Amino acid sequence: MPHADSSYFFGSTKAEVFPQVLDQAKGLVAGQRNWVSNLANVSSLLWHAYATLPSPSSSVNWAGFYIRDDKFPTLASPVQSPPLLGGQVTISTTYASMDEEQTLLLGPFHGKPACQLIKFGKGVCGTAAARQETVVVPDVMKFPGHIACDAESRSEIVVPIIVNGQTVAIIDIDCTEPSGFDDEDKKYLEELAEMLAESCDW
Numbered sequence: 001m002p003h004a005d006s007s008y009f010f011g012s013t014k015a016e017v018f019p020q021v022l023d024q025a026k027g028l029v030a031g032q033r034n035w036v037s038n039l040a041n042v043s044s045l046l047w048h049a050y051a052t053l054p055s056p057s058s059s060v061n062w063a064g065f066y067i068r069d070d071k072f073p074t075l076a077s078p079v080q081s082p083p084l085l086g087g088q089v090t091i092s093t094t095y096a097s098m099d100e101e102q103t104l105l106l107g108p109f110h111g112k113p114a115c116q117l118i119k120f121g122k123g124v125c126g127t128a129a130a131r132q133e134t135v136v137v138p139d140v141m142k143f144p145g146h147i148a149c150d151a152e153s154r155s156e157i158v159v160p161i162i163v164n165g166q167t168v169a170i171i172d173i174d175c176t177e178p179s180g181f182d183d184e185d186k187k188y189l190e191e192l193a194e195m196l197a198e199s200c201d202w
Contacts, residue, residue: 064106066170136157155177
């Protein structure tokens with residue numbers, strides 16, 4: 001099974017490096033369907049892969065995931081109420097938000113500390129989650145409603161992870177250079193999102 005050696009990549013172009021990311025990600029998630037563990041390893045893969053590429057890709061300063069709040073086990077598990085006077089116990093399932101107010105919570109990542117909560121439809125991450133489509137932003141300063149978690153970030157790509165027609169998480173990558181991402185990033189990251197949608201228990 002792949003382990004720490006998975007963070008080594010060979011080549012200097014996206015066409016050479018990204019297929020290795022996909023292969024190594026498949027190896028790391030094989031037999032492990034827990035999204036926390038899987039996304040932790042994949043965020044590391046993305047961080048190290050971008051670092052091996054030429055500028056502007058090597059200027060990636062954040063690579064990770066935001067997860068829809070009801071997918072967090074502690075937020076979606078049954079909660080037992082204290083016994084009532086008659087000795088009855090109420091069991092209920094609680095979620096952090098309702099469908100009309102869905103929220104993304106910070107998941108596994110590499111980079112500086114980040115915003116912990118983003119509403120669907122807000123900022124680049126929330127927009128991609130709500131639209132269920134990849135959003136590539138060449139200049140985050142020109143994106144309406146941009147949420148600045150790291151003031152050094154200048155460009156961003158966000159790819160939704162979709163399961164059964166619903167956004168369950170997003171891949172979020174920031175770069176300190178303008179126009180840090182292109183159609184090639186989009187293509188490979190969308191393949192990665194599809195693989196994670198299928199290989200994790202959401």
